[in-house]
Amino acid sequence: MKYFLGADNGGTMTKAVLFDETGREIASAANKTPLIVPEEGYNERDMAELWEITAKTIKSCIEGAAIDARDILAVGCSGHGKGLYLWGKDGQPAYHAIASTDHRAYDIIRRWMADGTNERAKEKVLQNVIECQPVALLRWLKENDPEVLAKTEWIFEAKDYIRFMLTGEAYAEITDYSGTCLMNLKTSQFERELLEIYGIGEVYEKLPPIRYSCDVCGHVTEKASRETGIPEGTAVCGGMFDIDxxxxxxxxxxxxxxxxxxxxxxINEYVSSEYHKGNVRNSLFCVPGSYLIEESSPASAGNMEWIIANFMEKDLEECKRNGVSVYDKINAMVDGLPPEKSGAVFLPFLYGTNVDGLDRACFFGLVNSYDKSHVLRAVYEGVAFCHMNHIDRLLEGRRQPAYLKLAGGVAKSPVWSQMFADISGIPVKTIEGNELGGLGCAIAGSVAVGTCRDLDEAVGKMVRVSRVFQPDPDKVRIYKKKYELYNEIIGKLTAEGGKQ
Structure with a gap:
């Protein structure tokens, strides 16, 4: 049996997953990715530490698989989009990595929206710029710490930095960089003229050569082999933006x-042969000639992680003693409370928002007869409602899909998955396996080394549907009213000046 390794650097976790040729998960390992918060709105990572964690995670995965590592045919990397990873001319990081939840460039975005910069660039980038994208962060550095740019050799995204550490070769994989506002999506190229619209034309030479997801983009070096346990010379493909x-x-x-x-x-997205002309995000998909149409915000299941970490310490201890998952307990509490029995509403904006002018999370409608189950149900519903706002915008100008295909933390919960079906009124499919970011990279790796001739064949071999959740008509009606209340609360808060 031959194997493919996917390394996935997400917003909170670093993962490595090993798959066989049929897409079956053989082994996995994960470690938290530490975040540095020097001040409010600034979210950074130590790049050297991130590589050490990634290498350690990969090595743990391979050791846990108990296979001959020489049977690993290819490695693929995926990672969070946005943010900024700068490599210096001295062979060291030029700055801390800036995470995709960083807001330091917010005032620059407001300026670009007001002075027409965003609209001029949008003709090429096919999206509105946001504060955590490289163009905004590079402009912030130019204005606040120009020496950083002077000593920078390469501008990376998260997974492209990790691939560089594996191979020593610098490349810009197209799915990731097409979501950065650094690239003309109509030509699939970097352009100095585009960067000059943002006032950062001088960074053009610091952008790596462009490659595609299934291209071989180097081979594991002897040094990286020692640190990760991947055999020297193993092929490393371009990989993908984690949403691709x-x-x-x-x-x-x-x-x-x-x-x-x-x-x-x-993240809410679909693949199309044409870019979307509405007010959504477009990027280039890993299938040449295709666009990924996206609506997104940093306001999803991470809210529940915060609730657990800060308010469920006793529950965690109890579950640990009993050998059960705290998520199973949460699911039972939420499922045991019918949706019509709770009027609590949660706006899931702890890490960011999809509502202009509203940048804080809050609960609404709590009363003294409510308990923890009401709060947890409100969080589940609030996250689903936030996604529904995005889905509503994606549905403007196109037909309703046959299915929502669900991944991430919610897909691991049958209760939460069913809630998405009931709130959207659309059947929900979940996919077999827990680490879909890693699987996507394994699929790309199988094409890169010729095990599969193309993505169609690889997907046919390696992807399987796990469950289908059909909407419950009675609950669809209940959630329709609750969703209207959620939007009404947002409307009132933004009308009254929203920022808190």
Missing amino acids: ACAIAMGAHQDDDICVITGTWA
Whole structure:
């Protein structure tokens, strides 16, 4: 049996997953990715530490698999989009990595919206710029710490930095960089003229050569082999932006089903042969000639992680003693409380928002007869409602999909998955396997080394549907009213000046 390794650097976790040629998960390992918060709105990572964690995670995965590592045919990397990873001319990181939840460039975005910069660039980038994208962060550095740019050799995204550490070769994989506002999506190229619109034309030479997801982009070096346990010379493919990797692993590359990815970010997307002319995000998909149409915000299942970490310490201890998962307990509490029995509403904006002018999370409608189950149900519903706001915008100008394909933390919960079906009124499919970002990279690796001739064949071999959740008509009606209340609360708060 031969194997493919996927390394996935997400917003909160670093994972490595080993798959066989049929897409079956053989072994996995994961470690938390530490975040540095020097001040409010600033979210950074130590790049050297991130590589050490990634290498350790890969080595643990391979050791746990108990296979001959020489049977690993290829490695693929995926990672969170946005953010900024700068490599210096001295062979060291030029700055801390800036995470995709960073807000330091917010004032720059407001300026660009007001002075027409965003609209001029939008003709080429086909999306509105946001504060955590490289163009905004590079402009912030130019204005606040210009020496950083002077000593920078390469501008990376998260997974492209990790691939560089594996191979020593610098490349810009197209799915990731097409979501950065650094690239003209109509030509699939970097352009100095585009960068000059943002006032950062001088960084053009610091952008690596462009490659595609299934291209071989180098081989594991002797040093990286020692640190990761991957044999020297193993092929490393271009890999993918994690939202593309999940879409491929969900088999969504040839249909118009909407993919819903629930993690730190609320990602909602579909694949199209044409870019969307509305007010949504477009990027280039891993299938040449295709676009990924996206609506997203940092307001998804990560909210529940915060609730657990800060308010469920006793529950965690009890579950640990009893050998059960705290998520199983949460699911039981939420499922045991019918939706019509709770009027609590949660706006899931702990890490960011999809509502202009509203940048804080809050609970509404709590009364003294409510208990923890009401709060947890409100969080589940609030996350689903936030995704539904995005899905509503994606549905403007196109037909309703046959299915929502669900991945991420929510997909691991049958209760939460059913809630997404009931709130959207659309059947929900979940996909077999837990690590779809890694699976997408394994699929790309299988094409890169010729085990599969193309993505169609690889998806056919390696992707399988796990469950289908049909909407409950009675609950659809109940949630319709609750969703209207959620939007009414947002409307009132934004009308009254929203920022708190």
